[in-house]
Amino acid sequence: MTMTTPEGAVLTVDEAPGEDFRPGSVGLVGRGFVWVGLGVALLLPMLTVDFAQACSLAAIYAIVGLSLNIVVGYTGQLSLGHQGFLGLGALTAANIVFKLKVPFYIGIVGGIAAATVAAVVLGLVALRITGLYLSLITLVFGTAIASSLFSLGSLTRNGSGVPANRPDAVSTNARYYLLCLLVMLVIFYLDTRLTASKTGRALLAIKENERVAEAFGIGVTSYKLLAFGLSGAIAGLAGGLFAFRSQTYAAQDFTETGLSLALLFVVMVVVGGLGNRVGVVIAAAFFALLNYLLDKLFISWHAFRHLVEHVPVLNGYYGPNKGALAGLIGAVLLLQTLIFNPGGIGESVAPIQRWLKGKRFSLHDDSASAGPGAVEGSSVRA
Amino acid sequence: MSVLEVRDLSIRFGGLQALQDVSLDVNEFEIVGLIGPNGAGKTTAFNCITGFYKPGTGRVTYRGRDVTQVPPHKKAAMGFGRTFQNVGMVKTSTVLENLKTAQHARIGYDVSAGLIGAPAVGREERELADKADAILELLGLEDVRNLRVGGLSYGTLKLLELGCALATEPDILLLDEPSSGMGPDEAHQLGERLIDLRQAFGLTMLLIEHHVPLVLSVCDHVYVLNFGRLLAEGPPSVIQTHPEVVAAYLGGEAPEALDATEETDEDAALDAQLGHHEVTPDDAPTEVIESPPAEPKPRRTAAKSTTRPRGKTAAESREEKAAAAKKGAKR
Structure with a gap:
């Protein structure tokens, strides 16, 4: 920009990075293309039946990831019991709809309510204990509810599973995927509002230092309960969607794989980046699609099949324990994140995110590291 | 009295x-x-x-x-506004965020309004930022407004902590x-x-x-x-x-x-x-x-x-x- 001093000399001022940066027409078009491309990519799974079904799971896992992120990422309380809330949501939704013949959405609301109550009760425990012991308690909650309530004969039709028929409007896999995607986007939006409001700041303060939070007038007790309740509600919602995705509530979804599911959720959040919703969603989608993608690779790519069948570490895959390879990949990713990339996927994609929001492309966040002036809003207020 | x-x-x-x-x-x-x-x-x-x-x-x-x-x-x-002996602030947040956090008890909107993003929230959040800016100006700390608290010098932190205590009104x-x-x-x-x-x-x-x-x-x-x-x-x-x-x-x-x-x-x-x-x-x-x-x-x-x-x-x-x-x- 140029400006004229009182003496008449013309000064040329280099634009400070990020200061009132407006992308040019090329930049705008480029960004527009990427946004539209993202939108189209999200809708593409609707074209196929089985990929849509896999992507529904991705959206549901993303919802679970966002839910767990509230407790682990924002509030700093490690929960290993989230498959319990998911299962409770699924169980309640399927049973209400099947037994009481109520509409689908009432079943979903019922699932949310049940999971919320369980989460608040668990939250009451979380008020007393922290750290390792809290993780242990949530773990016990998850496994206890799985071995008791989830396999109760009256709630699982004696183990044969409770049918969960989708309503006509979302009867196809493609439409059901669209529903899951929309719900995920709504939760994503609520999460952005959460972090932009006093609630998000309160949770962050609690995570870092409860005494400071209290000195700032934040009721630690009520906000911890709120975090658990909110997280449980969202996980319950995901559970309802989960039941109607597979069109049946089967106890073994949560009992047999219970603990590994709980760990998978935590791995998802850590690999995605604690407290980073974009990263969490990406990581959740990745892990949900991993088995599907590996199946596809195995069938259609000979070299891959050869590798899996002949490398000793990998050849357990496609046998009795089919998830082994996915688990191995998860473990490697977790280690990679913890050692090399603690910010997770979220931090890695942050530059792209900023660029998409109309900022200049740079690997480092200008607004959080540069001096005054490089700040959105500050010049407006001055 | x-x-x-x-x-x-x-x-x-x-x-x-x-x-x-x-x-x-x-x-x-x-x-x-x-x-x-x-x-x-x-x-x-x-x-x-x-x-x-x-x-x-x-x-x-x-x-x-x-x-x-x-x-x-x-x-x-x-x-009751208080500061701590070894600096009480949210270290991973920016200075501005800290000053907003400190105003927690003075915020009028409730949690649900914040969650759905009601118009009143945006208005009040702007007021919080304005107040934070006023405090920074008062303390001569406008420069650090958008920096993360974790990276600041101890003397600045002590002063900022005072600012946060002031922000609690x-x-x-x-x-x-x-x-x-x-x-x-x-x-x-x-x-x-x-x-x-x-x-x-x-x-x-x-x-x-x-x-x-x-x-x-x-x-x-x-x-x-x-x-x-x-x-x-x-x-x-x-x-x-x-x-x-x-x-x-x-x-x-x-x-x-x-x-x-x-x-x-x-x-x-x-x-x-x-x-x-x-x-x-x-x-x-x-x-x-x-x-x-x-x-x-x-x-x-x-x-x-x-x-x-x-x-x-x-x-x-x-x-x-x-x-x-x-x-x-x-x-």
């Missing part, structure tokens, strides 16, 4: 009697100092007053209301060693800033401080804690030369030591200008430490009268202390 009235506060941690019958008063617009050697129980007293610890016995009264059992976050909402400010990590010049500036802030916000303050010149220049009244008990109290000029205080600080050294080591040249010059008679231990008013010699520092006249209309109980306890001090002096 005193803003804060603490009566017979005692707390015990296992075998350690951290506080024993501590009573103190903080009157409207006063800056009261709480000093004492390390481990004397100053921060414990703060934690009891602000509700972080539940005292074993004793009572904390805030503007006539018994608040002994009120939890800290509710006290913050009532008007306090009525009474409890500062735990505000000048730690600051050099003599910065500490002097801080003292002037505290007096300005009192004027600007109508604040009452209670501060724990080790930097004696700062205590002498800003405090209207000083309490001295030692081994969990009140050792002495009085105007700073008297406390400065109080033999027991000097002994507690320096392990029984000659009283002059405190003056010699702690009072800055500037203060001495000021005193000389005013013809202020330096109080030596020989003529120290051990009898009635209630009445300070004339006006010790010119700054204080600008702020508020230093006369302390105090409750009867306080006067009585003070007489007891005076008697005790007298005994100590004779010994």
Whole structure:
């Protein structure tokens, strides 16, 4: 920009990075293309039946990831019991709809309510204990509810599973995927509002230092309960969607794989980046699609099949324990994140995110590291 | 009426009697100092007053209301602003975010409104940011507005923490060693800033401080804690030369030591200008430490009268202390 001093000399001022940066027409078009491309990519799974079904799971896992992120990422309380809330949501939704013949959405609301109550009760425990012991308690909650309530004969039709028929409007896999995607986007939006409001700041303060939070007038007790309740509600919602995705509530979804599911959720959040919703969603989608993608690779790519069948570490895959390879990949990713990339996927994609929001492309966040002036809003207020 | 009235506060941690019958008063617009050697129980007293610890016995009264059992976050909402000895802020957040977090109790919208992003939320969030900016400007810290707190220098952090305490819109400010990590010049500036802030916000303050010149220049009244008990109290000029205080600080050294080591040249010059008679231990008013010699520092006249209309109980306890001090002096 140029400006004229009182003496008449013309000064040329280099634009400070990020200061009132407006992308040019090329930049705008480029960004527009990427946004539209993202939108189209999200809708593409609707074209196929089985990929849509896999992507529904991705959206549901993303919802679970966002839910767990509230407790682990924002509030700093490690929960290993989230498959319990998911299962409770699924169980309640399927049973209400099947037994009481109520509409689908009432079943979903019922699932949310049940999971919320369980989460608040668990939250009451979380008020007393922290750290390792809290993780242990949530773990016990998850496994206890799985071995008791989830396999109760009256709630699982004696183990044969409770049918969960989708309503006509979302009867196809493609439409059901669209529903899951929309719900995920709504939760994503609520999460952005959460972090932009006093609630998000309160949770962050609690995570870092409860005494400071209290000195700032934040009721630690009520906000911890709120975090658990909110997280449980969202996980319950995901559970309802989960039941109607597979069109049946089967106890073994949560009992047999219970603990590994709980760990998978935590791995998802850590690999995605604690407290980073974009990263969490990406990581959740990745892990949900991993088995599907590996199946596809195995069938259609000979070299891959050869590798899996002949490398000793990998050849357990496609046998009795089919998830082994996915688990191995998860473990490697977790280690990679913890050692090399603690910010997770979220931090890695942050530059792209900023660029998409109309900022200049740079690997480092200008607004959080540069001096005054490089700040959105500050010049407006001055 | 005193803003804060603490009566017979005692707390015990296992075998350690951290506080024993501590009573103190903080009157409207006063800056009261709480000093004492390390481990004397100053921060414990703060934690009891602000509700972080539940005292074993004793009572904390805030503007006539018994608040002994009120939890800290509710006290913050009532008007207790506090800082911490080792900086209490959200380190991973930016300065601006911290100042917004600190305004938590003043926010009108509720959680559900925040979650759906109601229009009122945006409006109020802008007001929070404006207030944060005003505080930053007041403290001369506009430069760090968008920096993460974790990367800032200790002195800046201490000042920012004060800003965060201000953002809670306090009525009474409890500062735990505000000048730690600051050099003599910065500490002097801080003292002037505290007096300005009192004027600007109508604040009452209670501060724990080790930097004696700062205590002498800003405090209207000083309490001295030692081994969990009140050792002495009085105007700073008297406390400065109080033999027991000097002994507690320096392990029984000659009283002059405190003056010699702690009072800055500037203060001495000021005193000389005013013809202020330096109080030596020989003529120290051990009898009635209630009445300070004339006006010790010119700054204080600008702020508020230093006369302390105090409750009867306080006067009585003070007489007891005076008697005790007298005994100590004779010994």
